Amino acid sequence: MTKLTKNTTVFTLNNGVKIPAIGLGTWQASEKGAAHNATKVAIENGYRHIDTAAGYQNEGEVGQGVKDSGVPRDEVFITTKLTNEDHKRVAQAFEESLKKLDVDYVDLYLVHWPVSTDPVSKKPFDDWDFVDTYKEVQKIYKSGKAKSIGVSNFTVKKLEKLLSDPEVDVIPAVNQIEAHPFLIQPELTEYLKKKGILIEAYSPLGSTNAPLVKNEVVSKIAEKNGVTPTSVLISWAIQRGTVVLPKSVTDSRIIANLDTFTLTTEDFEALNKINETFGTKRFANPPWNNFDD
Ligand SMILES: NC(=O)c1ccc[n+]([C@@H]2O[C@H](COP(=O)([O-])OP(=O)(O)OC[C@H]3O[C@@H](n4cnc5c(N)ncnc54)[C@H](OP(=O)(O)O)[C@@H]3O)[C@@H](O)[C@H]2O)c1
Structure with a gap:
């Protein structure tokens, strides 16, 4: 039987800031009280990293959950994100996030998507460029109110455009992207590694209802090791x-999701190659975003 341990791995971002490897996801933790409870339970049980976003509409509950956990603010890594509708008012939107979270800084502030949308029509603006948005986010980093900044859902092409702008002088610390054995994105992964941009893997279980836990290769590896497919x-x-x-609003799952183990090289490689048999799967693919560009 494989020994599971509460994961305490910490990575170092390209600006020297430390980030705990497992963060609690909070998208769709939208029922009243759910994000508050999930955050509090997570921190009480060893999590030190929570991932929220203005768009999840639960920053208030997340902030309260951090407080009610009793763990000091500076021991918890809090990420929030700029929503698409706020690209033309970054400074105000950031202050609103701080207020809802009731904190005076965040550990990581991300541009949620490289798309600026009209709050009324919900359609992308064609007079606005995500590079301008990032420049505003850069100002927040320089003010010290976000200890690190980064992007999310950025392709190689979009990162190339961002990094080649002469006014962009803070390399994003992370790119938060969908990543699991069915979406390994080798080219983007290699590019990010070269640039010193850490990947944050979202939808690691395949998003809503965790469909990937049912895959036969994942299940077999789990069975062999006496652990769950989620682990x-x-x-x-x-x-x-x-x-x-990983996101969960279920206490027992939140607690279990912090338990990890070291895969054998053989199992690790089998997961790296899973898409060769089962194909590539992307779960987050909103119509207003273009992953080919
Ligand atoms: N930057 C972006 O654009 C972006 C996009 C998507 C997600 N994210 C971030 O990444 C986080 C994770 O992604 P996600 O929410 O899409 O999906 P996910 O974490 O892959 O999966 C969440 C689903 O798995 C279930 N689950 C969790 N632990 C489980 C366990 N131990 N056993 C069985 N089922 C389990 C959850 O159920 P219950 O909650 O009912 O327990 C929920 O239905 C988000 O919450 C968000 O913070 C970011």
Whole structure:
């Protein structure tokens, strides 16, 4: 039987800031009280990293959950994100996030998507460029109110455009992207490694209702090791050198998702190659975003 341990892995971002490898995801933790309870339970049981976003509409509950855990603010890594509708008002939106979280800084502030949308029509603005958005986020980093900054859902092409702008002088610390054995994105992964940008893996279980836990290869590895398929997927992500953000609003799952183990090289490689048999799967693919560009 494989020994599971509460994961305490910490990665170092390109600006020297430390980030715990497992962060609690909070997207769709939207029922009243759910994000508060999940955050509090997570921290009480050893998590030190919570991932929220203005768009999840639960920053208030997350902030309260951090407080009610009794763990000091400076021991918890809090990430929030700029929503698409706020690209033309970054400074105000950031202050609103701080207020809801009731904190005076965040550990990581991300551009949620490289798309600026009209709050009324919900359609992308064509007079706005995500590079301008990032420049505003850069100002927040320089003010000290975000200890690190980064992006999310950025492709190589979009990062190339961002990094080649002469006014961009803070390399994003992370790119938060969908990542699991069915979406390993080798080219983007290699590019990010070269640039010193850490991957944060979202939807590690395949998102809503965790469909990936049912895959036969994942299940077989789990069975062989006497662990759950969830542990296999979370352990794989960390072994791959990425931050991983499993979401749950269920106390027992939140607690279990912090338990990881080291996969054998054989099992690790089998997961790396899973898409050769089962194909590539992307779960987050909103119509207003273009992953080919
Ligand atoms: N930057 C972005 O654009 C972006 C996009 C998507 C996600 N994210 C971030 O990444 C986080 C994770 O992604 P996600 O929410 O899409 O999906 P996920 O973490 O892959 O999966 C969440 C689903 O798995 C279930 N689950 C969790 N632990 C389980 C366990 N031990 N056994 C069985 N089922 C389990 C959850 O159920 P219950 O909650 O009912 O327990 C929920 O239905 C998000 O919450 C968010 O913070 C970011």
